[in-house]
Each structure stands twice: as structure tokens, then as C-alpha cells.
Amino acid sequence: MRTALLAILLLFSLTSCQQSTTTDNEGNTEQAVNKNEPNDKEIVCFVYHRFGDNRYPSTNISLQDFEAHLQYLKEKDYQVLSFSEAVKYLKSEVETQKTAVITIDDGYKSFFKNCLPMLKKYGFPSTLFINTKTVGGGDYMSWEEIKIAMGDNVEIGNHTHSHDYFLNLPETSRYETFEEDIMLSQQLIQENTGFTPEVLAYPYGELDPKMKAIVQKIGFAGAAAQNSGVIYSGTDLMQCPRFPMSEAYADINKFTSKAMMRALKIKNVSPDSFIVPKDDSKPQLSITVNSKGLQLDRLQCFIQRAECQINKSVSENGEAVITLSPASDIDIRRRTLYTITVPDTTGTWRWFSHLFINPEIR
Numbered sequence: 001m002r003t004a005l006l007a008i009l010l011l012f013s014l015t016s017c018q019q020s021t022t023t024d025n026e027g028n029t030e031q032a033v034n035k036n037e038p039n040d041k042e043i044v045c046f047v048y049h050r051f052g053d054n055r056y057p058s059t060n061i062s063l064q065d066f067e068a069h070l071q072y073l074k075e076k077d078y079q080v081l082s083f084s085e086a087v088k089y090l091k092s093e094v095e096t097q098k099t100a101v102i103t104i105d106d107g108y109k110s111f112f113k114n115c116l117p118m119l120k121k122y123g124f125p126s127t128l129f130i131n132t133k134t135v136g137g138g139d140y141m142s143w144e145e146i147k148i149a150m151g152d153n154v155e156i157g158n159h160t161h162s163h164d165y166f167l168n169l170p171e172t173s174r175y176e177t178f179e180e181d182i183m184l185s186q187q188l189i190q191e192n193t194g195f196t197p198e199v200l201a202y203p204y205g206e207l208d209p210k211m212k213a214i215v216q217k218i219g220f221a222g223a224a225a226q227n228s229g230v231i232y233s234g235t236d237l238m239q240c241p242r243f244p245m246s247e248a249y250a251d252i253n254k255f256t257s258k259a260m261m262r263a264l265k266i267k268n269v270s271p272d273s274f275i276v277p278k279d280d281s282k283p284q285l286s287i288t289v290n291s292k293g294l295q296l297d298r299l300q301c302f303i304q305r306a307e308c309q310i311n312k313s314v315s316e317n318g319e320a321v322i323t324l325s326p327a328s329d330i331d332i333r334r335r336t337l338y339t340i341t342v343p344d345t346t347g348t349w350r351w352f353s354h355l356f357i358n359p360e361i362r
């Protein structure tokens with residue numbers, strides 16, 4: 001079924017797609033989508049945690065910044081969908097529109113108190129991924145509040161029950177525990193709200209290929225990771241990228257550049273898994289793309305806390321293999337993001353990122 005779907009999507013992607021750009025008065029280039037290309041659908045998905053709660057700057061956004069995001073989406077006429085609606089839109093043949101998704105992880109009270117009223121004011125839906133173990137405790141929303149939010153156009157998603165670091169478990173118990181934890185969360189959400197989530201977000205954006213297969217087997221329509229990027233028809237729906245929006249990355253200019261970002265469409269990525277290969281302190285990442293339509297000479301790469309070295313080779317058929325390697329060891333931190341941005345020939349920037357996780361680092 002999945003192979004058939006991929007084949008269809010691949011067929012679609014063989015037809016050429018045109019896009020043009022316009023420039024706004026701040027000098028920002030605004031993307032214009034081709035409305036008649038079903039394969040050209042792209043979705044920018046944002047992830048937020050806390051709102052107007054500056055005790056935790058790394059996961060918080062100020063209310064002024066957040067409102068500026070909503071205002072931008074409104075003014076620029078974005079279609080804002082819940083995460084599950086976005087997955088349906090991506091697979092549909094409806095007209096292509098600029099599309100954004102607002103997701104919120106963890107279900108903190110500051111979402112209910114500060115974010116929900118703003119979403120209501122702008123009439124935007126959102127998806128709230130809750131970890132059921134903490135519902136009603138400390139800083140977390142209660143079931144009553146969750147039900148009120150649901151009545152206000154908030155989709156509830158599964159964020160597991162325990163919000164554990166599942167990659168820390170030995171493989172002998174990891175997958176059984178992960179599945180049980182998700183199913184317990186599904187059950188509690190169903191019992192307390194009458195709703196069964198269709199989408200999931202991995203805690204900390206951490207997953208391995210077998211965890212992903214479990215999420216697919218359970219039947220979720222889509223699952224959100226936490227590496228940045230744009231969702232498009234070639235995205236693995238069990239591993240959808242999202243742009244994190246917290247104080248350091250959330251001013252309106254940074255938000256605008258992410259909202260206008262397009263996907264760098266990848267033919268192949270190696271390694272496919274997020275897990276750092278054993279005993280490799282300088283893991284390489286290789287991607288294969290069609291170089292036609294891209295300004296590969298302007299390609300940029302970023303590796304967190306390491307210099308990024310790029311190797312490019314383009315074959316006669318236009319296929320480019322781009323290999324990124326860190327100039328220094330990355331085994332000092334658990335998660336390291338590798339990011340590639342490259343403008344296409346219209347000047348629109350395209351983005352791809354890959355997260356390397358080293359579960360040995362706690």
C-alpha cells in the first residue's frame with residue numbers, strides 16, 4: 001500500500017513544477033505556489049512548548065512574538081491546518097495553497113492560559129501533543145482544560161504516556177515498552193475525552209527505525225519529529241519535520257524566513273536512521289538530490305557546534321551527491337542537527353535537516 005502510494009507520488013514528482021517569487025516591502029522574498037500542481041504541496045509545521053512563561057527560555061515564546069507569527073500567517077493568507085488535516089491535504093488533489101501547521105508539545109498550562117485565546121482570536125486550529133502521565137499535575141493542563149481546548153478547534157495528539165527517553169532502553173525491551181506506552185496514552189485520552197488521536201509526536205523528537213515502524217503499525221496518520229524542515233509529498237509521514245519556535249529562534253524575521261522556506265527534495269539519504277553509527281564520533285551524512293533547478297554553488301551547511309565540511313559531486317544525469325562531515329567530534333552531545341540550505345534558480349531557499357542522536361550520552 002505504502003509502496004504503491006510512494007510510486008504514485010514519485011510519478012507526480014516527475015512532472016515539472018513552476019513557481020515564482022515576489023518581494024515584499026521588507027525585502028523578503030515571498031513564495032508563490034503553483035495552484036495546479038498536486039505534487040507541489042508543501043507544509044511548514046512549527047512546534048511550540050510554552051507561551052509567555054519566561055522561566056524556561058529554551059522552550060518559551062513571548063506573547064508578542066507569538067502574536068506576530070499569527071498575524072503574519074493571517075496577513076499572508078496562509079491556510080492553517082491541524083496536523084492530521086495537513087496530512088490529508090498533502091495526499092489530496094485539492095488546490096495547492098501556502099499551508100502552515102501550529103503544533104504544541106507537552107500540554108503546559110501556559111498553552112491554555114496564553115496561547116489558546118490568541119488562536120481563537122485568529123480562528124486558527126492547532127494540534128496539542130499531550131503526554132498523559134503528567135496531565136493535571138504541576139504546570140500541566142487538566143483533562144477539563146484539554147476538553148475545553150478541544151471544543152476550541154484544538155486537535156489532541158499522542159506524545160506517549162511517560163515522555164521517556166525510549167532510546168535509553170536496551171533494544172530487548174525498548175519496542176515493547178514504547179508500544180505499551182503509546183497505547184496507554186491512547187486509552188487515557190479516549191477515556192477522558194472520548195477522542196482517539198490520529199497523530200503522534202515523538203518525545204524529544206527521538207526515534208529509531210523500529211519505533212517508527214511501530215507508530216505506523218498502530219495506524220497513526222502522521223508522526224512529528226523535531227528536526228527542522230518542510231513537509232512535502234516525499235516526506236516520510238512517520239517522521240515529519242517541524243521548525244522549533246522558542247525565544248532564540250522566534251522573532252518575526254526568523255519566523256518569516258521559516259514560513260517561506262521550501263523543501264529540499266531528497267532522492268536518498270544515508271544513513272536513513274537518526275542513530276549515530278556505533279563508535280563514530282564524526283558521522284557523515286550523504287544526500288542525493290536532483291541538481292537541476294538548484295544553485296548548488298550557494299549551498300550552505302550547518303552542524304551544531306562543529307564546522308561543516310561539504311563534498312559535492314554531480315553526475316552527468318544531474319544527480320548530485322552531497323556529503324556533510326563535521327570537522328570535529330560531535331560525541332559531546334546527545335543530539336546534533338545537520339542542516340542544508342540551498343536556493344533554487346528562482347532564489348527561493350530550500351531546507352533539509354537530519355538529526356543525529358547518540359543514545360550513549362545521557
Ligand SMILES: [Zn+2]
Pocket residue numbers: 105106159163203204
Ligand atoms: Zn515533549
